[in-house]
Amino acid sequence: MPDSFKIDAHVHVFTSDMPLIDNPRHAPNYSFTHEELIATLEHNGVDRAVIAAASPWGDYNDYILAALRAHRARLRGTAIFNPPVDRFALEAMNRDGFVGMRLPFIGLPKLPDITTFEYRALFRRLADLGWHVHPHVEGDDLPKILPTLEASGVKIVVDHLGRPNPKSGVNSDGFKALLRSIETGRTWVKVSGGYRLGPQAKEVARELLRVAGPDRLVWASDCPFVGHEGQFPYQATIDWLVEAIPDAAARAKIFGATARELYFNGE
Template identity: 25%
Template sequence: MSAERIDAHQHFWDPSRGDYGWLTPELPTLYRVFGPGDLKPLREAANIARTVVVQAAPTVDETRYLLDLARDDASIAGIVGWVPLDALNAVERIDELAREPKFKGVRPMLQDLPDDRWIENPQLTPAVHALIKHDLAFDALIFSRHVPSLKVFAARFPELRIVVDHGAKPQIKEGKEGDMAWQSWADGIAELAGLPQRLHCKLSGLATEAAPGWTVSALKPYVDHLLEHFGPERLMWGSDWPVLNLNGDYAHWFDAARQLTSRLDAPAQEAIFGDTARAFYRL
């Protein structure tokens, strides 16, 4: 087992590129350039060697921008980009991007799409077969309401490697263990984790979903549930930096995640903080 730590989910962006949509001056904490130089001291303080950079704009141009950053930076282990999976030229785009050694997968921004069942669209089939052909991964950015459609999608493509981003974004600030929001999320996690193709899940994004001033104890039921159902061999830690800065910081979330997994043995902790991501993304 390697002890090299990997951050399985973070972002770089430059608002002046103009294709983010959601990233506006009304989010002053995030509305600036965030690049590898900004992350380096935070990453090194947590002894994290490499990261997976995930798309933040629904454009191929942004994916190329990230691949350009990755080309000369050994700390960027892989890029999860964006492709219009339902477009006529989707297969051609995937074939082109797959020639880049650090292109590791795609992420349609499912949470932002008006149709919760978009992922069931049969027009996606050629593109998904191209992902499978190139051994690329699929990041599912979902809420619990998307679980039924993701199950249909997963059953349709049993060879596709799928990871659920941000633990399916539980409503931590609104709910508590045992209420309806909790139960909907908890049931969805159990269903996804139980699928035969063994979906993976990211231990990320939970700080953003929690109330301001969140504590380790507030996150514990959610992390425990993810651990119970996915296990360390299918969970990977991610910072979701710099989105994380809206309700926390790199060191605080990393330390919280270490505390929340401290009861596990060393190989299990190494899986969550590096080995699972390395294997899943073929890093």
């Protein structure tokens, strides 16, 4: 695999007519189709991508399914579920390229209880299939959910550098909990969304590299930057990682090799 190989581990696709949940955090009035995604990848020299299910559309995973079926060799995806979900449905989705579940908890007034039987049974099914759980929460909430996920045996993938508290950064309780979780051996982190964190983002990325090493980190763009549209070009997310991670060998793994093993089974 060439050093230039890249996998974008966090993108979204959607159409303007997809059904939104009640009171969504964002309500995009435009489409970003899977055809546009593929064109964006090709224009920027990115080989593959992983579609993250987005909270505005709840468990309407239908368009992600269409994207995976249209571009099976290049795309994988995560889904949002309202438990319970039976094994038969998960196996069918697995065949189509789904590899994980996203927990869309950010912005909720109270975190759902994931210690219930419905969630624990679902996490076990995901673990049995080799899927991951992708918690979408603020960094301060990670200590509240990571222990349950760790106990379930499922792989865990945390987005956007762990979303540490901007004031305390690497010293925040959430970030420290994330580092402890990495040490369990089943947690990965997306080196993405630096624009959300501000000046501390590169320091956070380097601390993650120091503790986790490149085999637990994957790069992602967050394209099409919902809520931050038009603020910077896609290429800027590639340039940011180059600046944040000076070690070329580590950077090559973060750009592609680690994600290839995690999402594509090394294929």
